[in-house]
Amino acid sequence: MKKKAYRNTPAFAFLAWGSFAFFVMLMLIGLYTLKEPLMVKGYYLMGSVGLISSAFTLSKVIRDNQEDEERYNQMFRALPEKERG
Structure with a gap:
C-alpha cells in the first residue's frame, strides 16, 4: 500500500495557519x-x-489550474505521436 505523501511539512502548515x-x-x-x-x-x-x-479562493483556483495543466501534460505525453496532432 502506498503511503500518503504531503507536499508540506507539519511545521510549515502550523506556521501558515x-x-x-x-x-x-x-x-x-x-x-x-x-x-x-x-x-x-x-x-x-x-x-x-x-x-x-x-485570497483563499484565488489560491485554490491557481493551484487547481496548475494541477490541471500538469495532468493534461502527462496525458498528452502518454498519447502516441500520431494522436498528438
Missing part, C-alpha cells in the same frame, strides 16, 4: 480600538473578510 490566525487577530484588535463609528468599523471588517475569503 499560525501566522494567518495571528494577523487576523491583529486586524480585529485594530478594528476594535479604532476611534471611528461602528458603521466605519463594519465597513473595514466586511472589506477584510472579503479580502481574506477571496
Whole structure:
C-alpha cells in the first residue's frame, strides 16, 4: 500500500495557519480600538473578510489550474505521436 505523501511539512502548515490566525487577530484588535463609528468599523471588517475569503479562493483556483495543466501534460505525453496532432 502506498503511503500518503504531503507536499508540506507539519511545521510549515502550523506556521501558515499560525501566522494567518495571528494577523487576523491583529486586524480585529485594530478594528476594535479604532476611534471611528461602528458603521466605519463594519465597513473595514466586511472589506477584510472579503479580502481574506477571496485570497483563499484565488489560491485554490491557481493551484487547481496548475494541477490541471500538469495532468493534461502527462496525458498528452502518454498519447502516441500520431494522436498528438
